[in-house]
Amino acid sequence: MEDFLSRLKNGPVIVADGAMGTMLQAAGLPLGTSPEGWLLENPDPVVGVHRAYVEAGSELILTCTFGGTRTRLERAGLHDRVAEVNRQAAEIARQAAGEQAYVGGDIGPLGEFLKPLGKIAYEEAVDIFAEQAGALVQAGVDVLYIETMSDLNEARAAVEGAQRVANGIPVTITLSFDSHGRTNMGVKPEQAVETLLPLGVSAIGANCGATLEMTHDAIARMHETAPEAILIAKPNAGKPHLVERQVIYDATPADMAERAREFVALGARIVGGCCGSTSEHIQAIAQAIGVKQT
Amino acid sequence: MSDILNQLHTAVVAGETDPARELAEQALRASIAPLTAIDEALNPAMEIVGGKYETGEYFIPDLVMAAEAMKAAMQVFEPALMARQEERQVLGTVVIGTVEGDIHEIGKSLVATMLSAAGFQVHDLGVDVPASRFVEQVRETGANVVGLSALLTTTMLGQEAVVEALQEAGLRDQVKVVIGGAPAGPEWAETIGADGYAENANEAVGVVKQLLGI
Numbered sequence: 218m219e220d221f222l223s224r225l226k227n228g229p230v231i232v233a234d235g236a237m238g239t240m241l242q243a244a245g246l247p248l249g250t251s252p253e254g255w256l257l258e259n260p261d262p263v264v265g266v267h268r269a270y271v272e273a274g275s276e277l278i279l280t281c282t283f284g285g286t287r288t289r290l291e292r293a294g295l296h297d298r299v300a301e302v303n304r305q306a307a308e309i310a311r312q313a314a315g316e317q318a319y320v321g322g323d324i325g326p327l328g329e330f331l332k333p334l335g336k337i338a339y340e341e342a343v344d345i346f347a348e349q350a351g352a353l354v355q356a357g358v359d360v361l362y363i364e365t366m367s368d369l370n371e372a373r374a375a376v377e378g379a380q381r382v383a384n385g386i387p388v389t390i391t392l393s394f395d396s397h398g399r400t401n402m403g404v405k406p407e408q409a410v411e412t413l414l415p416l417g418v419s420a421i422g423a424n425c426g427a428t429l430e431m432t433h434d435a436i437a438r439m440h441e442t443a444p445e446a447i448l449i450a451k452p453n454a455g456k457p458h459l460v461e462r463q464v465i466y467d468a469t470p471a472d473m474a475e476r477a478r479e480f481v482a483l484g485a486r487i488v489g490g491c492c493g494s495t496s497e498h499i500q501a502i503a504q505a506i507g508v509k510q511t
Numbered sequence: 512m513s514d515i516l517n518q519l520h521t522a523v524v525a526g527e528t529d530p531a532r533e534l535a536e537q538a539l540r541a542s543i544a545p546l547t548a549i550d551e552a553l554n555p556a557m558e559i560v561g562g563k564y565e566t567g568e569y570f571i572p573d574l575v576m577a578a579e580a581m582k583a584a585m586q587v588f589e590p591a592l593m594a595r596q597e598e599r600q601v602l603g604t605v606v607i608g609t610v611e612g613d614i615h616e617i618g619k620s621l622v623a624t625m626l627s628a629a630g631f632q633v634h635d636l637g638v639d640v641p642a643s644r645f646v647e648q649v650r651e652t653g654a655n656v657v658g659l660s661a662l663l664t665t666t667m668l669g670q671e672a673v674v675e676a677l678q679e680a681g682l683r684d685q686v687k688v689v690i691g692g693a694p695a696g697p698e699w700a701e702t703i704g705a706d707g708y709a710e711n712a713n714e715a716v717g718v719v720k721q722l723l724g725i
Contacts, residue, residue, distance in 0.1 A: 242665050249612020249639065249666065292614040292638070328616060334575045367571075396570060403570030457664070459698045464664040 221319050221359040222387045222419060225447055230481055231319070232507040233277040233451055233489025234270035235499045241266060241281070251293035252281050253302050260309050267313030273496040274503025276318050277487060279362055280306040283325035286349045288337070292328075300352040307356030321362035321389075322353030324375060331370050339374055346378025354382055363390040364424050364451070365491075367400040369412055376416050387419035389487070391449050394435040395427035406438040414443055422449030425491045429455055429468060429476055433483075440483045447487075450480035454493035466493025470501030477502040515541055516552040519584060523556035524563075526576025528583045535587035545588040549599055553581055557628050561713035571621065574712060578624045601632050603723055606648045606686075607658035608636035610669030615692070619660035621712035622691060629716045631656070642669070642676035649682050656719055659705070661692040670695070671703035687722040691715060 218224075224231065241252050244262035256263045267278045285303045287296045295302060303322070310320045324346060331337045337345075350361050361379040366372040372390060379388045392400050392409050399405050406423070413421055421439065426432035432452035439448055455468030468476075477488045488506060490498045512520075519534040538548045560577040563569035569577075585599075592598060605626050609619045616638050627633045634652055636644055645657060657677065659670045670690050677683045688705040700708035707722050709715035 239664060248668070251614075289614075328614070330575070330617070334572055397567030399567075399570065401571050403572060457694045457696075459696065459702065462702060464667070464694045 218316055218319070224319075225387065225419060225486055228486065229508050230485070230506050231276050231487045232274050232499065232503045233321070233487050234267070234275040234279055235490035235494030235496065236492055237266060237279070237281050237283070239493070240269070240495065251284055251290070251295070253284050253290060253306065254293045254295050256281055256306055256309060257302065260305070263306070263309050264313045267310055269496040270499055271313060271315075271318045273500040274507045275489065275499055276508065277321050277360075277489070278310055278314055278318050279321045279323040280310045280353065280358065282306045282323045282349065282353065283364070284328075285324070286327055286345050288327040288329055288345060289325070299348055303349055303352035304356040307353050307358050311357060319359040320357075321360045322350065322356075322358035324349055324353075324361060324363045324379065325365055326367065326371060331368060331374070339370060342371060342374035343378040343381070346375045347381045350379040351382040354384055354386055359386065360419070361386055361388045363388065366390060366392045367402040367404065369402070369404045369408065372409070372413060373416065376413060376418055380417065388417075389420040389422075389449060390418050391422040391424040391451060393425035394423050394431050395425070398431060398434055406435040407442045410439045410442045410446060414446055420447040420449050420487060422451070422485065422487070424449070424451035426452050427456075429453070429472070433476065433479060436480055436483050436485060444484070446484065448480070448483065448485040449487040450477075450485040451487070451489040451491050452476070453491045454495075454498055457493060468493070468498070470498045473498045474501040474505035477506050481506050512551050513538075513541065513543060515543065516548055519548065519552040520556045523553060523577055523580045523584065524559050526573055526580050528576070528580045531580035532583040532587055535584035539587065539591050545591045545595070546597055546599065549585075549588060553584055554630070557581060561625070561716065564711070564713045574621065575624065578628045581628045600630060602630040602725055603656050603719070604632045604634070604652050604654040605656040605658055605719070606634045606636065606645060606652060606654040607660070608640035608645065609638040609660040609662075610666055610673060611639055611641045612669055613661050613663055613666035614638045615660065615662035618662065618692065618712070619658070622658055622660070622709070622715045625712040625716050626658070626719065629720075631719070642672045645673045646676050646680045646682065649677065649686055650680070655686055655723065657686045657688045658715065659688065659690045661690070661695060664694045667692070667695055667699060670699075670705065674704050687719070689715065689718055689722070
């Protein structure tokens with residue numbers, strides 16, 4: 218396969234994957250079990266989710282390591298197995314991707330505040346992110362993919378930690394805009410771009426988010442702030458609502474495909490889905506903007 | 512209102528911890544009654560902070576810093592209240608936690624912080640809390656409010672389990688149950704027989720007060 222960074226720079230657009238956690242629950246992940254711990258004993262369902270996305274047209278699948286930092290794994294009693302969990306998840310993703318898709322080493326937020334709001338010092342956060350990223354790099358991921366960030370300082374720490382161990386692998390980052398057009402910590406899309414792009418990330422963007430409109434607005438504002446920036450859009454499948462005791466996200470695959478076209482027009486070079494999105498959403502996105510028509 | 516209380520109010524709204532502490536000390540030295548300071552400066556300041564959060568002028572860091580500033584001032588006032596054999600009015604007793612199987616901490620803690628700043632006595636049970644723990648704590652503390660957080664579509668069912676456990680324990684009528692978390696909503700509250708739903712930490716204060724008729 219072509220080198221990930223050159224594909225990202227030269228196109229065509231890369232279709233990413235959709236939600237992981239909800240798909241795993243459908244595949245048998247017990248209530249309250251951390252996916253990262255579960256996959257150590259149950260790799261097959263995780264491979265199954267990755268495969269479903271690859272078959273739907275994803276050319277970038279993300280490792281099941283959103284909670285793969287020491288702080289998050291601690292809650293599942295797995296903090297001394299950071300390297301093992303991340304390596305295993307990366308190997309599972311690689312196995313599912315084959316030669317059909319790139320593997321993004323997924324890095325999520327710590328789940329705790331940094332100082333001064335919380336107890337974690339900036340330097341400590343950098344080390345925690347570097348520890349996870351290092352394991353993902355060793356397992357051979359194509360990109361270190363940081364997502365769902367809200368705090369600009371934590372985002373910087375994640376980028377710094379990832380870059381410390383990246384060894385030439387690109388680092389990308391997306392934030393979640395869910396509060397009056399900003400992240401819940403008050404970060405504007407413009408600020409995110411102005412602070413994080415100069416650090417040398419290969420792409421920046423928005424994922425999750427309160428609504429498709431808010432993510433769209435964030436992408437538009439990022440594009441306006443830095444027209445040359447390579448952007449990423451991986452929004453939720455709309456808003457959750459309740460149907461017969463089940464939470465359903467209201468955007469259809471066709472809605473997501475329509476949005477995907479708009480994101481590409483705004484400079485997005487990676488497009489996928491977040492909470493509530495399934496392989497059907499990804500298939501529709503791939504048919505709209507992807508290379509691999511399924 | 513005195514100059515000192517005005518400045519204290521401003522310091523809390525701005526989330527300035529050290530000035531808030533110093534101004535609280537100044538207030539005591541100027542013989543301002545601690546309850547007066549709380550009623551005239553601290554409580555209204557937190558209401559303004561909540562309002563700014565609702566309108567998108569303030570975000571989570573502003574809420575947390577303001578609550579910290581309020582706490583710093585309260586730490587000065589509390590010994591003074593004790594010495595005068597007075598107490599800040601306790602609006603109610605809340606048992607709060609993230610339900611079993613769910614380890615999301617931040618949202619729940621913010622709600623706890625804001626309720627505490629508003630004058631509730633808050634017992635925060637942390638995350639991944641089994642229904643039986645909520646029941647025990649309600650029994651032990653005589654709480655009249657239970658706050659249940661769940662951030663996952665699957666763990667939301669844990670909120671229902673707590674409502675049922677409270678029912679079985681014969682404690683359901685003693686408490687108002689308020690739920691929150693990304694996938695939850697007012698319909699879910701209704702479905703599981705909770706009393707209310709709050710979208711965010713500031714709204715939680717309003718919902719709880721309303722349910723208690725405060």
